[in-house]
Amino acid sequence: MKELAAKYSAKEVEDKWYAYWLAHKFFHSEPNEKQPYTIVIPPPNVTGILHMGHVLNNTLNDVLIRKARMDGKNACWVPGTDHASIATENKVVAKLREQGIRKEDIGREEFLKHAWAWKEEHGGIILQQLKKLGCSCDWDRTRFTMEPALSEAVINTFVYFYRKGWIYKGVRMVNWDPEALTAVSDDEVIHKDTQSHFYHLRYYISDGNGNPTDKFLVIATTRPETIMADAAICVNPKDERHFWLKGKKVLIPLINREIPVIEDDYVEMDFGTGCLKVTPAHDVHDYEIGLRHNLPVLEIIDDHGKLNEKAQILVGEDRFVARKKIVKMLEEAGNLVKVEDYTSPVGYSERTDAVIEPKLSAQWFLKMESLAATALETVLSGRTNFIPEKYVNTYRHWMENARDWCISRQLWWGQRIPAYYLPDGSFVVEATPEAALKAAQAINPAIKAEDLKQDEDVLDTWFSSWLWPISVFDPEKPGHPEHQPNKDLAYYYPTNDLVTGPDIIFFWVARMIMAGEEFMGKEPFSNVYFTGIVRDKIGRKMSKTLGNSPNPLDLIDTYGADAVRIGMLLCSSAGNDIFYDEAQIKQGAAFCNKIWNSYRLVKGFQVADIPQTPAAKLAIEWFAAKLSETIAQVEDHYSKFRISDALMAIYKLFWDDYCSWYLEAIKPAYGQPVDPATQKATLAFFESLLKLIHPVMPFITEELWQDIAERKEGETIMYAPTPKAEAFDPAVLENFALAAEAVNGVRGVRAQRNIGPKEQLNLKVKAAAFPCIPLIEKMAGVTVELVDGLDDAQGVGFLVRTTEMFVKLEGLVNVQEELEKATKELERFKGFLQGVRAKLSNEKFTAHAPAQVIENERKKEADALSKIETLEAKIAQLKK
RNA sequence: GGGCGGUUAGCUCAGCUGGUUCAGAGCACCUGCCUUACAAGCAGGGGGUCACUGGUUCGAAUCCAGUACCGCCCACCA
Numbered sequence: 035m036k037e038l039a040a041k042y043s044a045k046e047v048e049d050k051w052y053a054y055w056l057a058h059k060f061f062h063s064e065p066n067e068k069q070p071y072t073i074v075i076p077p078p079n080v081t082g083i084l085h086m087g088h089v090l091n092n093t094l095n096d097v098l099i100r101k102a103r104m105d106g107k108n109a110c111w112v113p114g115t116d117h118a119s120i121a122t123e124n125k126v127v128a129k130l131r132e133q134g135i136r137k138e139d140i141g142r143e144e145f146l147k148h149a150w151a152w153k154e155e156h157g158g159i160i161l162q163q164l165k166k167l168g169c170s171c172d173w174d175r176t177r178f179t180m181e182p183a184l185s186e187a188v189i190n191t192f193v194y195f196y197r198k199g200w201i202y203k204g205v206r207m208v209n210w211d212p213e214a215l216t217a218v219s220d221d222e223v224i225h226k227d228t229q230s231h232f233y234h235l236r237y238y239i240s241d242g243n244g245n246p247t248d249k250f251l252v253i254a255t256t257r258p259e260t261i262m263a264d265a266a267i268c269v270n271p272k273d274e275r276h277f278w279l280k281g282k283k284v285l286i287p288l289i290n291r292e293i294p295v296i297e298d299d300y301v302e303m304d305f306g307t308g309c310l311k312v313t314p315a316h317d318v319h320d321y322e323i324g325l326r327h328n329l330p331v332l333e334i335i336d337d338h339g340k341l342n343e344k345a346q347i348l349v350g351e352d353r354f355v356a357r358k359k360i361v362k363m364l365e366e367a368g369n370l371v372k373v374e375d376y377t378s379p380v381g382y383s384e385r386t387d388a389v390i391e392p393k394l395s396a397q398w399f400l401k402m403e404s405l406a407a408t409a410l411e412t413v414l415s416g417r418t419n420f421i422p423e424k425y426v427n428t429y430r431h432w433m434e435n436a437r438d439w440c441i442s443r444q445l446w447w448g449q450r451i452p453a454y455y456l457p458d459g460s461f462v463v464e465a466t467p468e469a470a471l472k473a474a475q476a477i478n479p480a481i482k483a484e485d486l487k488q489d490e491d492v493l494d495t496w497f498s499s500w501l502w503p504i505s506v507f508d509p510e511k512p513g514h515p516e517h518q519p520n521k522d523l524a525y526y527y528p529t530n531d532l533v534t535g536p537d538i539i540f541f542w543v544a545r546m547i548m549a550g551e552e553f554m555g556k557e558p559f560s561n562v563y564f565t566g567i568v569r570d571k572i573g574r575k576m577s578k579t580l581g582n583s584p585n586p587l588d589l590i591d592t593y594g595a596d597a598v599r600i601g602m603l604l605c606s607s608a609g610n611d612i613f614y615d616e617a618q619i620k621q622g623a624a625f626c627n628k629i630w631n632s633y634r635l636v637k638g639f640q641v642a643d644i645p646q647t648p649a650a651k652l653a654i655e656w657f658a659a660k661l662s663e664t665i666a667q668v669e670d671h672y673s674k675f676r677i678s679d680a681l682m683a684i685y686k687l688f689w690d691d692y693c694s695w696y697l698e699a700i701k702p703a704y705g706q707p708v709d710p711a712t713q714k715a716t717l718a719f720f721e722s723l724l725k726l727i728h729p730v731m732p733f734i735t736e737e738l739w740q741d742i743a744e745r746k747e748g749e750t751i752m753y754a755p756t757p758k759a760e761a762f763d764p765a766v767l768e769n770f771a772l773a774a775e776a777v778n779g780v781r782g783v784r785a786q787r788n789i790g791p792k793e794q795l796n797l798k799v800k801a802a803a804f805p806c807i808p809l810i811e812k813m814a815g816v817t818v819e820l821v822d823g824l825d826d827a828q829g830v831g832f833l834v835r836t837t838e839m840f841v842k843l844e845g846l847v848n849v850q851e852e853l854e855k856a857t858k859e860l861e862r863f864k865g866f867l868q869g870v871r872a873k874l875s876n877e878k879f880t881a882h883a884p885a886q887v888i889e890n891e892r893k894k895e896a897d898a899l900s901k902i903e904t905l906e907a908k909i910a911q912l913k914k
Numbered sequence: 915g916g917g918c919g920g921u922u923a924g925c926u927c928a929g930c931u932g933g934u935u936c937a938g939a940g941c942a943c944c945u946g947c948c949u950u951a952c953a954a955g956c957a958g959g960g961g962g963u964c965a966c967u968g969g970u971u972c973g974a975a976u977c978c979a980g981u982a983c984c985g986c987c988c989a990c991c992a
Binding site (some may be wrong): 038040041042225232253254255256257268300301302305306309310311312313317319320378379422424425427428431432435536537539540567604605610611612613615617618620621623624625626627628630631632633634635636637638674676678679682685686693694697701704705778781782784785786788790791792866873876877878879880881882883884886887888890891893894897 | 916917918919920925926927928930933934935939940941942945946947949950951952954955956957958959971972973985986987988990991992
């Protein structure tokens with residue numbers, strides 16, 4: 035490095051060192067005799083692009099992995115991407131739509147060709163972006179959840195659980211989007227309060243032969259067009275108003291079909307009329323009531339949201355048209371009692387904005403009971419820790435109520451379910467078509483390959499990502515209990531830490547624990563660190579539609595990756611949402627510059643064979659202690675995953691202690707040289723600081739570390755050992771603190787009196803001895819004089835603890851002002867003393883409080899007395 | 915509606931098992947400085963009834979109960 039510029043320029047530095055790290059394969063890990071430290075990346079969507087949430091998450095991951103590497107562990111961070119079936123398929127569908135192509139028209143095979151092409155074109159961009167951020171992933175280990183080996187793992191897992199009897203096919207109500215003609219997940223349904231009507235309808239009691247009597251009940255519904263699908267009327271068994279209905283049958287208006295009156299606790303007595311029409315095919319809750327009471331399921335709405343022939347009336351009408359028409363018909367028939375305005379939450383499709391239609395369909399499920407119980411135990415026993423701990427409660431609640439996992443999706447992009455149907459509708463489950471044919475022929479020897487039809491659905495994306503901590507190392511393992519883990523899996527599993535958002539605690543974290551326990555008999559990671567959600571300054575979620583999410587790459591370009599990393603970490607305590615503000619990144623950039631310039635100073639030192647100044651000697655002794663003290667704190671913070679606290683501790687050590695105090699203390703006068711011992715110590719301190727902060731700021735630290743000494747090609751700060759705290763004498767820190775107070779006192783006087791820093795002053799200290807006097811002289815620009823008494827009123831005094839100090843100022847002093855100041859202070863201490871004495875004279879206090887506390891109070895009393903004495907003497911002096 | 919968590923300085927947060935002058939940090943703010951490492955800087959400074967009410971205790975930001983508000987997860991009243 036040549037002359038250092040006055041400002042740090044990240045751009046020139048970052049690409050250079052990342053290329054260097056890659057060229058030397060510093061990120062690559064292979065099993066060896068060292069202790070492993072492993073992280074698997076939360077795989078981002080393969081076609082996704084980097085957003086601020088990724089920046090936060092991956093910065094944290096990188097800090098942990100770099101720290102572990104410097105701690106001497108064999109650190110391995112496995113990167114990769116997720117095929118993200120729904121998100122990716124949506125994107126491909128949208129792109130095809132632009133070209134006027136519908137996926138149904140081109141068919142599965144052709145569609146998948148487009149999808150793969152899309153993946154090749156857009157896939158992995160995000161991994162390139164992570165490099166810009168400085169992430170030290172082992173790129174040779176990059177995985178993709180839909181690559182052949184990992185897809186096989188998924189299929190094997192399915193077969194394994196099917197054989198175990200935990201996978202079954204069942205009917206479930208899904209969120210049907212009648213425009214997109216697909217089921218959508220719960221997350222893709224947006225509930226919006228919608229203005230509608232509450233129709234009160236009269237159902238006549240049947241005489242038993244399908245004829246109406248003159249008795250009736252009234253139900254309230256928002257969906258009158260579904261009455262033809264009613265299977266029962268339900269009332270609460272405790273509702274006295276409806277006791278008379280017990281065992282009765284009623285007639286559905288307009289079509290006169292007879293349905294029973296049943297009783298179920300689900301019905302709220304004080305809502306609506308207390309009578310609920312039960313429509314199992316078109317309402318989730320009604321479906322569940324139907325199950326409990328064995329009601330028939332009659333579907334009258336088709337995939338397009340139109341009434342079908344089972345409705346008997348209004349066949350072919352759209353559900354909303356049908357609603358209007360049927361209301362009129364009901365009114366004419368005399369069944370409409372009244373119509374109320376009503377606002378209720380209605381589910382809309384996130385993508386098409388169509389009103390979601392609950393629809394029954396056949397789905398594949400995985401039984402959760404046993405898996406959840408085991409995975410709950412993993413966390414409750416502490417084999418896996420959650421940080422922050424509060425998520426254990428959330429986790430427990432979910433695991434204790436886990437419903438079977440619906441693993442099928444009506445999509446094409448993903449691992450296709452390995453169930454093969456025979457012509458008679460029965461099916462076999464096998465890992466390959468060949469095996470399936472064999473199995474089918476065992477049932478019916480006449481079966482040929484073309485007779486078998488594979489299930490159309492693919493598996494939920496999470497059904498592949500839950501294997502991630504295992505499959506990235508050994509894809510053969512999932513689904514194969516007898517398979518011995520390969521070398522990588524045996525070495526790297528279980529991984530150490532997982533950093534992820536709390537929003538996927540169930541989708542992903544819980545299920546990885548299940549898979550880990552099932553296939554490895556061991557938890558997949560020891561700690562899960564939950565980050566918060568990145569929000570903007572005013573608390574809104576970052577989103578594309580709001581346009582409040584900055585592009586991280588622009589930020590890196592402007593401020594540098596180190597600055598962006600600092601900016602994200604500064605405000606990120608675990609589990610709290612992050613309020614993103616560009617100001618934090620500017621703070622990070624300022625810190626880079628500060629580090630840069632502190633090095634410029636040291637690098638510029640002329641070294642000469644001169645004796646070390648006493649101030650420099652004291653400063654070195656102090657900073658060595660301070661460094662050790664801080665290292666211990668930083669280690670403690672890291673051990674508790676308090677990353678932002680660790681960063682802040684180093685930040686203050688670097689800026690306040692090293693730059694503002696240490697460097698100023700050892701800095702020679704302009705043009706003067708520095709002695710060799712001081713130069714050496716200073717560079718050593720600086721190197722320690724670089725190493726401490728490297729995990730957070732990888733680029734600038736590498737740049738400077740390479741410059742402070744002769745380095746060979748292939749050397750890197752990445753593998754420099756983390757500085758260790760050494761034993762130190764606490765008195766060193768205490769003495770320095772006293773001296774610093776004295777310096778601050780003098781500076782206060784200067785500020786108050788408008789005296790420039792260059793003007794030498796005389797400081798009288800009323801004491802027989804005081805620590806670090808050369809330091810005080812250097813830092814405060816004074817000559818210190820130890821005196822017995824302060825008889826000269828021409829000056830300004832202040833107290834350092836109980837020691838009185840006095841800056842001599844000829845003709846500049848306002849005695850009256852000094853007097854007022856001292857009197858005010860005296861009052862304060864007197865009040866304080868009173869408080870302490872009240873406590874000490876309280877018998878209950880002295881009887882109950884521990885000795886330590888009482889002693890502290892006595893010391894406070896003594897200190898206060900001493901200060902009062904000093905102040906009183908001073909006041910007497912001033913009054914003369 | 916059920917569960918969980920929160921409320922401390924203008925902002926973001928720390929404060930572990932009640933007791934050190936415990937009321938803190940960073941940023942922001944105010945004042946004075948372009949003092950040859952750094953104005954992305956230096957020095958100094960102001961600022962909080964620890965949400966509210968009650969209780970336990972010699973002693974409460976800290977423990978307990980209630981109230982108010984906020985956030986998250988789940989279920990989302992036909």
